[in-house]
Amino acid sequence: MKAPLNRRVFVVGYGAATALGNTFSKTWQAAAAGQAGFRRVSRCETKSRSNVVGEIPDWDPSQFPYVTRKEASIWEASYVFLTMEICRQALAHAGLEMDSQTGPRTACLIGSALNGTDSYRIAMDHYVNLGPLKVSPYLLPNVCANLPAGKAGMLLGFTGPIFSPQGACASANHAIAIGSRMIRDGDCDFALVGGVETCLVPEIIQGFSNMLATIKVGPKDRAYDDPSQASRPFSLDRKGFVLSEGAGVLVLAAEEKMKTLGLQPKAEIAGIGWTSDAKHFTRPNAETIIRAIRNAIDDAELSPQDIGSINAHGTSTPTGDATEVECLREVFSKGIGRIPITANKSQLGHSLGASAAIEAALSIEAMSRSLLLPTVNHIPDPAFDDLDLVPNQARKHGYEHVLSNSFGFGGTNCCIVFKGV
Numbered sequence: 001m002k003a004p005l006n007r008r009v010f011v012v013g014y015g016a017a018t019a020l021g022n023t024f025s026k027t028w029q030a031a032a033a034g035q036a037g038f039r040r041v042s043r044c045e046t047k048s049r050s051n052v053v054g055e056i057p058d059w060d061p062s063q064f065p066y067v068t069r070k071e072a073s074i075w076e077a078s079y080v081f082l083t084m085e086i087c088r089q090a091l092a093h094a095g096l097e098m099d100s101q102t103g104p105r106t107a108c109l110i111g112s113a114l115n116g117t118d119s120y121r122i123a124m125d126h127y128v129n130l131g132p133l134k135v136s137p138y139l140l141p142n143v144c145a146n147l148p149a150g151k152a153g154m155l156l157g158f159t160g161p162i163f164s165p166q167g168a169c170a171s172a173n174h175a176i177a178i179g180s181r182m183i184r185d186g187d188c189d190f191a192l193v194g195g196v197e198t199c200l201v202p203e204i205i206q207g208f209s210n211m212l213a214t215i216k217v218g219p220k221d222r223a224y225d226d227p228s229q230a231s232r233p234f235s236l237d238r239k240g241f242v243l244s245e246g247a248g249v250l251v252l253a254a255e256e257k258m259k260t261l262g263l264q265p266k267a268e269i270a271g272i273g274w275t276s277d278a279k280h281f282t283r284p285n286a287e288t289i290i291r292a293i294r295n296a297i298d299d300a301e302l303s304p305q306d307i308g309s310i311n312a313h314g315t316s317t318p319t320g321d322a323t324e325v326e327c328l329r330e331v332f333s334k335g336i337g338r339i340p341i342t343a344n345k346s347q348l349g350h351s352l353g354a355s356a357a358i359e360a361a362l363s364i365e366a367m368s369r370s371l372l373l374p375t376v377n378h379i380p381d382p383a384f385d386d387l388d389l390v391p392n393q394a395r396k397h398g399y400e401h402v403l404s405n406s407f408g409f410g411g412t413n414c415c416i417v418f419k420g421v
Contacts (some may be wrong), residue, residue: 004185010258010265011418013094013251014194014361015086019054019244023089027348027358028365032394034226034374036347038242043200045222050209051362052223053200054244059311061085066155074138075151077116078198079247079394083148085157086247087192094251094264096190098157102261105189108149108160109206110249111171112198113353113408115164116143148387157334166407170314171195171353172248173416176360179252180269189257194249194357195311196299211282213317215240231350232377233314233343234321234389238384241315244349248357267364270401270419271300277411284323284407287331292413293331296403300324300417304332307339307417308399309372313344313407315350324405325384340388340397342366343375356406360418363402367420370398 017023019037020030030037040380041053061067061081075081087108093097098106119142126134145164153162161182167174172195179191208214217223217228222237223230231242253263274294277285296319297304313324329336351358366373371394378391400420407413 002186003054005141007184008255009180009183009208009252009269010255011267011269011364012096012248012253012258012263012265013090015089015093015240016248016358016361017056017059017082017086018246018351019056019356020055020262021093024093025362028362031347031362031373032371034376034393036376038227038230040227040347041200041205044202046205048206048209049218050205050214052227054242054246054351055200056245061119064170074242075142076122076136077119077142079112079116079196080151082146082198083110084152086249087152087155090192090249090251096251096261102190103158105160106181107160107182107188107191108152108158108162109165109191109193110149110156110173111167111175111353112145112196113168113171114197114199114204115145115353117204118198119143121201121203132333139269152192167412167414168410169350169352170356170406170408170412170414172355172357173272173406173414175249176269176357176416177272177274177414178277180272183252183254189254191252192249193252194247195354196247197352197354198245199243199352200245205243213240214243229377231346232379233312233315233316233346233375233385234381235377236379236381238318238321240317241345244351244369246348246351246358248352248354248361250357250360265421266368267421268419269416271296271298271302271417273299274414276413279411281411282409284320285411286327289327289407289413290330290376292415293327293403293405295413296417300401300419302401302417304334304384307403309367309397309402310339310341311359311402311404312341312343313405314345314377325387337386337388340372340390342373342390344373346376356404360404360416363404364418367399367402367418370396372397
């Protein structure tokens with residue numbers, strides 16, 4: 001094999017659709033204003049008390065010119081059109097055009113925790129109620145994890161490597177990390193990297209509820225009359241995450257290609273750290289999370305005191321939040337109190353495999369504006385009184401490096417350090 005090129009890798013654009021908005025711009029504006037995007041589920045019917053979710057507002061793929069009636073009838077998995085559109089938005093934001101030079105050198109890595117679960121549900125309903133011949137012949141492509149990236153390539157014209165990194169709730173950070181390594185080594189010049197999740201179906205909602213992962217909103221909970229208060233990472237009364245749909249895509253570029261094409265850098269991929277727990281399939285392991293954080297900082301050739309902000313995984317679960325704080329205290333020691341910590345899931349909920357990419361885009365945008373996004377819905381927990389959790393309101397803060405954490409079921413951890421430009 002050829003020697004790696006050891007190129008620097010930059011983020012030059014991004015796109016997102018979240019519970020706060022169907023574009024990154026709308027998401028950013030709502031996030032900076034301290035809003036949270038939760039409501040009772042309308043995508044489906046559920047008897048679960050975990051019925052407060054994050055839905056993408058004003059999301060109607062039928063309005064896109066490339067979603068014909070035939071296309072809509074074939075692609076029943078909602079993550080397909082969502083990926084296509086957010087990849088399109090990300091390329092537009094970057095100002096990167098696909099042509100005979102850039103297209104063959106552009107990869108697309110879009111992770112997902114659940115893939116085309118909704119299309120499989122439709123197929124099972126047809127199989128049981130209408131008979132086996134009514135199962136769509138396109139079922140298998142709908143559930144293939146690489147298909148959304150493939151369809152995005154058909155729409156946008158790139159022909160580099162496409163696949164779906166499968167790292168559960170850390171999938172998008174894995175996509176960013178792998179895409180960065182591919183560009184660094186010379187396998188491609190550009191990469192669309194991120195994650196997508198369309199998880200709001202009854203069985204998934206009920207499954208998370210039954211495993212006591214998502215918040216059950218009863219009459220005495222403060223989110224009962226105001227669903228926007230359901231997600232509250234690091235808060236005294238946190239009791240489960242809010243399940244959300246969403247997608248986030250970053251456009252990465254090699255330094256010299258970025259300069260040749262006049263693309264504007266948003267941030268540099270400075271360091272990557274990834275580990276696995278080898279302990280439990282849902283409960284986090286502090287030892288290996290600490291190693292992932294330290295490896296990311298070391299890969300960036302930094303010291304812990306160089307980190308100016310932390311974007312926490314911060315799911316709003318009692319154990320998950322406490323373990324992450326334990327890990328941060330170990331890595332940053334007494335300096336942890338001077339590093340602001342933001343938990344975007346307080347505003348967006350947990351969009352599983354898409355979360356890390358959305359959070360990365362928000363982190364980069366915040367850093368470029370010398371701003372800290374808030375951790376909303378926050379009631380102080382005395383156990384975390386040594387932390388700066390940026391409670392409830394955004395604030396100004398200049399910094400050069402942000403650490404973004406992401407952890408997933410199966411014991412997979414991926415942490416990335418972004419450097420401002």
